[in-house]
Amino acid sequence: MANVTITQLPTAGTLAGTESVPIVQNGVTVQTTTGAIAGTAVQNQTFITVNQEVSLPNSRALAQGNGIQVTAGAPQGNITVALANSFAVSGSITASNIDGIIGATTPAAGSFTNITGSANAVIEVTDNTNAALRITQLGTGNALLVEDSANPDSSPFVIDTNGRVVIGNTTVTTVAGIATPVLQMQGLTVGRASISAMKFGNDVDQPYYIFTKSRSATTGTFGTIVQSGDGLGLILFTGDDGSTPITAARIEAIVDGTPGTNSMPGRLVFSTTASGASTSTERMRIANSGEIGIGSANVAGQSIRLAKTMTGSINSYGIFNVSAVQSDVTSNAFYFRTNVSTAASAFTLTAISHYSTLQSTIGAGSTVTNQYGFFADASLTGATNNFGFFSNIAAGTAQYNFYAQGTADNYFAGKVGIGTPPQSTESLRVSPTASAVAATYGIRELTIIDQATTTTAGGILSQTNILSPAAVTTLYRFYALQNTFTGTVTTQYGFVADSNLTGATNNYGFVSNIPAAANRYNIYSSGTADNYFAGSIGVGNAPSANVIVDVTKAQTGATSGFTFNARMNPAADVTNLSYGYITFAINGVGTSTTTFIHYTANQGTFSGTAPTNQYGFNATSGLTGATNNYGFYSAIAAGTNRFNFYATGTATNYFAGSVGVGTTAPDASALLDVQSTTKGVRMPNMTTTQKNAIASPAAGLMVFDTTLAKLCVYTGAAWQTITSV
Numbered sequence: 001m002a003n004v005t006i007t008q009l010p011t012a013g014t015l016a017g018t019e020s021v022p023i024v025q026n027g028v029t030v031q032t033t034t035g036a037i038a039g040t041a042v043q044n045q046t047f048i049t050v051n052q053e054v055s056l057p058n059s060r061a062l063a064q065g066n067g068i069q070v071t072a073g074a075p076q077g078n079i080t081v082a083l084a085n086s087f088a089v090s091g092s093i094t095a096s097n098i099d100g101i102i103g104a105t106t107p108a109a110g111s112f113t114n115i116t117g118s119a120n121a122v123i124e125v126t127d128n129t130n131a132a133l134r135i136t137q138l139g140t141g142n143a144l145l146v147e148d149s150a151n152p153d154s155s156p157f158v159i160d161t162n163g164r165v166v167i168g169n170t171t172v173t174t175v176a177g178i179a180t181p182v183l184q185m186q187g188l189t190v191g192r193a194s195i196s197a198m199k200f201g202n203d204v205d206q207p208y209y210i211f212t213k214s215r216s217a218t219t220g221t222f223g224t225i226v227q228s229g230d231g232l233g234l235i236l237f238t239g240d241d242g243s244t245p246i247t248a249a250r251i252e253a254i255v256d257g258t259p260g261t262n263s264m265p266g267r268l269v270f271s272t273t274a275s276g277a278s279t280s281t282e283r284m285r286i287a288n289s290g291e292i293g294i295g296s297a298n299v300a301g302q303s304i305r306l307a308k309t310m311t312g313s314i315n316s317y318g319i320f321n322v323s324a325v326q327s328d329v330t331s332n333a334f335y336f337r338t339n340v341s342t343a344a345s346a347f348t349l350t351a352i353s354h355y356s357t358l359q360s361t362i363g364a365g366s367t368v369t370n371q372y373g374f375f376a377d378a379s380l381t382g383a384t385n386n387f388g389f390f391s392n393i394a395a396g397t398a399q400y401n402f403y404a405q406g407t408a409d410n411y412f413a414g415k416v417g418i419g420t421p422p423q424s425t426e427s428l429r430v431s432p433t434a435s436a437v438a439a440t441y442g443i444r445e446l447t448i449i450d451q452a453t454t455t456t457a458g459g460i461l462s463q464t465n466i467l468s469p470a471a472v473t474t475l476y477r478f479y480a481l482q483n484t485f486t487g488t489v490t491t492q493y494g495f496v497a498d499s500n501l502t503g504a505t506n507n508y509g510f511v512s513n514i515p516a517a518a519n520r521y522n523i524y525s526s527g528t529a530d531n532y533f534a535g536s537i538g539v540g541n542a543p544s545a546n547v548i549v550d551v552t553k554a555q556t557g558a559t560s561g562f563t564f565n566a567r568m569n570p571a572a573d574v575t576n577l578s579y580g581y582i583t584f585a586i587n588g589v590g591t592s593t594t595t596f597i598h599y600t601a602n603q604g605t606f607s608g609t610a611p612t613n614q615y616g617f618n619a620t621s622g623l624t625g626a627t628n629n630y631g632f633y634s635a636i637a638a639g640t641n642r643f644n645f646y647a648t649g650t651a652t653n654y655f656a657g658s659v660g661v662g663t664t665a666p667d668a669s670a671l672l673d674v675q676s677t678t679k680g681v682r683m684p685n686m687t688t689t690q691k692n693a694i695a696s697p698a699a700g701l702m703v704f705d706t707t708l709a710k711l712c713v714y715t716g717a718a719w720q721t722i723t724s725v
Contacts, residue, residue, distance in 0.1 A: 137161045142170060155192055168192050175238055175245045211253065230255045232266060247280050248273050256288040283308070418443075516557055539563075683711065691719060 137143040142160045147153030155168040164172045168186035175181075187193035197207035211233025215224040226232070232253040238245040249272045257265035265288035271280035284294045291299035295308030310316035325333045338354045357373040376388030391401035404410060415422035419432035430443055445459040462477040480494040497509030512522035525531060536543035540553025555561025566580035585596040601616035619631030634644035647653060658673060660666030666673030674681050688707040699716030710721040 135159075145170065155187060175236070178236065226255050226259055226264075228255050228258050228265075241278075246273075246278050250280050 135143050140161060142158050143163070144157075144159040146157040152170075156170060158166045158170050160166065160170075160172065164180065164182045164184070166172045166184045166186065169184075172180050172182075172184050173186070185193050185195065197209065199205060199207040213226055213230060213232045214222050215226055215230070216222060217224070232255060234253075235251040236247060237249040239248050249270075252269045252271070254267050254269060255265065256267035259265060267288055268286045269282055270284040271282045273280040282297065284292065285297060285299065286292050287299050291302055291305070293299035293302070293305045293307070296305045299305045306318050308318070310318065321335045323335065340352050340354065342349060355374075359371070362368055374389070380386050380388060389402075393399050393401050415426060416428045417426075418428075418430045420429060422429035432440075447457060447459045449457045464475060464477070466472055466475070478495070482492070495510070501507050501509060510523075514520050514522050536547060537549045538547075539549070539551040541550065543550035551563045553563065555563065564581075568578050568580050570578040581599075583598040585598065587593055587596075599617070603614065617632065623629050623631060632645075636642050636644050658666040658668070658671055660673045660675070662675035662679075663673055683702050683704045685704045685706050688705050691703050691705055691712060694701070694703075697714040697719075699714060701714040703712055704710070705712045705719075705721070708721060710723065712719045712721050714720075
């Protein structure tokens with residue numbers, strides 16, 4: 001069938017048999033005047049001509065059925081078409097300049113049952129103002145239903161009487177208490193319930209899915225600004241709980257701040273519904289500045305805030321990264337990394353913490369056994385080198401690889417190496433490389449003691465436990481060894497107490513408090529090098545101010561005690577003299593010392609039983625092993641006020657052996673052997689009165705009587721003079 005153009009339907013009343021309906025087709029006006037058209041159905045009548053036919057042959061345009069009925073009294077241009085069966089079109093129909101209603105209540109006669117076509121049905125309208133197709137549903141049914149050959153179709157396309165569109169069903173369903181949507185898809189398969197937006201073209205543009213909110217009261221009109229907190233869009237995920245759909249999750253866009261011209265701050269809120277609940281709870285949000293909050297809405301000043309309740313398992317994790325490193329990663333794999341920079345502007349930042357841990361409130365009744373600021377698990381052993389903590393900051397002022405400012409103790413169960421890994425036999429190994437500084441230290445201890453410490457504070461404390469069945473030959477608490485010197489070292493100290501160690505009431509460069517017992521020594525120097533003490537030495541007590549070596553130690557531990565015991569053991573190179581005790585007196589310039597005493601013996605207080613014997617000096621009977629043995633030896637040359645032996649005390653002097661004066665070999669028969677070729681023996685000189693005044697003179701007592709000028713001997717009964725024969 002060729003295109004038919006209906007250009008005008010005139011205003012008319014009820015058609016009489018003599019009236020005609022003009023129909024223009026391709027510029028040629030044709031008409032029908034048959035009386036059968038008036039008020040009755042037209043059956044098998046030809047009243048529309050095609051191909052510019054001016055005659056009215058048998059019908060080819062409308063075949064059979066109830067035909068077309070034009071009802072009188074209808075508004076101008078209205079046509080009601082009533083078809084009992086079907087209306088078949090094999091081609092296209094072009095209509096222009098028709099402003100009418102199909103299926104209007106006036107006229108009320110007729111309705112479409114089916115419209116079928118064996119080719120594409122095309123409705124073409126050329127109108128720059130009005131709609132191409134207008135469907136008005138004045139009843140309660142749907143305005144439009146599109147379906148396939150199945151009737152009824154299980155997945156139709158429907159526009160209901162309220163203008164709502166539903167695909168896959170004939171009615172729109174209200175979900176989760178939200179207002180009934182204007183567009184809805186329902187289906188039994190994924191394809192029937194899916195939406196796809198595809199953009200094609202050689203450009204960078206993409207498909208859009210746009211949500212827009214305005215506070216304007218007029219649809220399609222903008223100009224009324226939204227406010228902070230207004231929702232801008234919501235994606236809702238619901239599921240059937242057995243009776244009705246309820247919300248499982250939602251994604252919502254909200255105005256996040258005060259909007260303005262070209263300014264629309266927004267946030268995204270992600271919510272899920274917990275097990276056993278029927279309403280969703282916010283789980284994560286992205287604020288207008290990009291801050292992310294998980295379990296918390298308070299994200300100000302925080303790029304990511306994680307505040308989710310930890311539950312659901314005996315072990316719970318805030319963040320658990322179990323990513324598997326793939327084979328193309330051959331250099332470094334970082335599971336957590338920060339890379340901090342600051343803005344190029346003048347400001348001062350007090351601190352940057354790349355990783356920080358804080359403790360919040362531990363609830364009443366709950367107990368936390370162990371709390372770790374950083375934890376490296378025992379399983380961290382699979383690499384060639386495994387480091388629980390690794391820092392690679394180069395040395396420099398105020399640069400630290402590890403800095404612990406807290407005053408809590410630090411604990412290392414394993415060995416510690418500083419500057420080098422520790423050896424298997426070492427708990428602590430310090431081997432740093434000294435940088436370009438004048439003074440460097442392997443270990444430097446700077447202890448700060450606060451007011452809570454009132455008894456003892458130790459800079460370094462060594463406390464070793466030996467577990468059974470260990471058998472340790474030698475245990476060193478402090479051990480100094482020399483390694484290779486390739487440079488020059490002027491002075492080397494095994495231990496140094498600096499001269500500024502003077503701030504306490506009592507200051508000790510070295511303290512040892514080992515109680516006396518066999519094989520116990522407070523100071524033990526097995527080295528044969530000299531020992532040097534610039535200050536005074538006190539043994540048993542602090543030395544007096546005027547004493548260089550002050551020994552006041554209590555003697556205990558044996559029946560014989562020695563305050564000073566020199567065991568001389570000269571080596572083979574000592575071929576001349578070996579001294580057990582030697583002193584050198586030096587009278588410096590400007591000194592005025594009255595007396596030098598190289599050895600003195602004093603008696604303190606005897607509070608116990610008085611000793612039987614007390615010796616100021618004692619040479620034991622064992623002193624006999626040399627060629628010449630001297631209990632006391634003095635080699636002072638004769639001179640005024642020079643004495644090899646000088647005893648100012650008036651106590652008796654006792655010599656058990658013979659005494660030789662002027663001879664080293666007194667005669668065996670002589671108790672006193674005086675030998676001289678220039679001197680004699682002078683007896684005590686006294687007057688006769690003084691002689692007679694001697695109380696109880698012993699027999700054989702000799703004096704020289706200066707009154708008589710004679711040598712006198714007491715016989716036991718009287719004094720007798722010795723006269724020459």
